Amino acid sequence: MIRPYKRKTQYYETDQMGIIHHANALHWFEEARVDFMEQIGFGYRQATAAGLDFALLSAQCGYKSMAKFGETVVIELKITELTPARMTVSYTVSDEETGTLRMTGSTEHCYFSSVLNKPVSLKKTLPELYKLFEETMA
Numbered sequence: 001m002i003r004p005y006k007r008k009t010q011y012y013e014t015d016q017m018g019i020i021h022h023a024n025a026l027h028w029f030e031e032a033r034v035d036f037m038e039q040i041g042f043g044y045r046q047a048t049a050a051g052l053d054f055a056l057l058s059a060q061c062g063y064k065s066m067a068k069f070g071e072t073v074v075i076e077l078k079i080t081e082l083t084p085a086r087m088t089v090s091y092t093v094s095d096e097e098t099g100t101l102r103m104t105g106s107t108e109h110c111y112f113s114s115v116l117n118k119p120v121s122l123k124k125t126l127p128e129l130y131k132l133f134e135e136t137m138a
Contacts, residue, residue: 002039002136005032005075006096009067020067026059029091029107032075040132051115052126057086061105072096079137084123086110087133 007028015021033054034044047053067073074096081088086108093103111122123130 002036002077005035005077006072007031007075009069009071009073011069014069018068020069022061022063025061025063025093025103025105026107028073028075028093029059029061029077029089029105032077032091033089033107036077036136040136042126042129042132047126047129048114050126051113052120052122052129053112053114054087054109055112055119057108057110059105059107061103063103064101067093067095067102073102079133080106081108082130082133082137084121084130085119087122 009020013020013024037044037047072095074094075091076094077089077091079087080090088106088108090106091104092101093105094101110119111125112118113120113125122133
């Protein structure tokens with residue numbers, strides 16, 4: 001079972017209103033994806049060492065309530081779409097203490113070979129990783 005990713009919000013992430021600046025959402029989503037890959041046993045470093053990266057095609061975020069400095073947020077993610085060429089990951093971010101929903105979002109990625117310098121099929125390039133992604137969706 002995949003554990004949610006938890007992180008304490010930092011002062012440098014705040015804006016002049018004293019709330020977490022909206023641009024941090026994409027950083028948090030990435031941190032959660034990296035943690036997710038480590039949990040499934042195929043870390044991001046292992047993928048990049050094999051010449052594979054996850055190019056971002058699109059990102060979406062809906063802000064539901066304001067996160068503030070010092071809170072611990074819980075980021076749950078799941079792969080919602082998976083093909084040999086692309087995947088979509090969905091996120092929910094909540095305050096750990098109150099459970100208040102802070103944001104929802106999604107990112108779409110293609111699999112990109114740094115060796116070939118072009119998009120590739122994950123199912124052909126790293127079939128073991130594709131299988132792990134499939135298993136997390138089940």
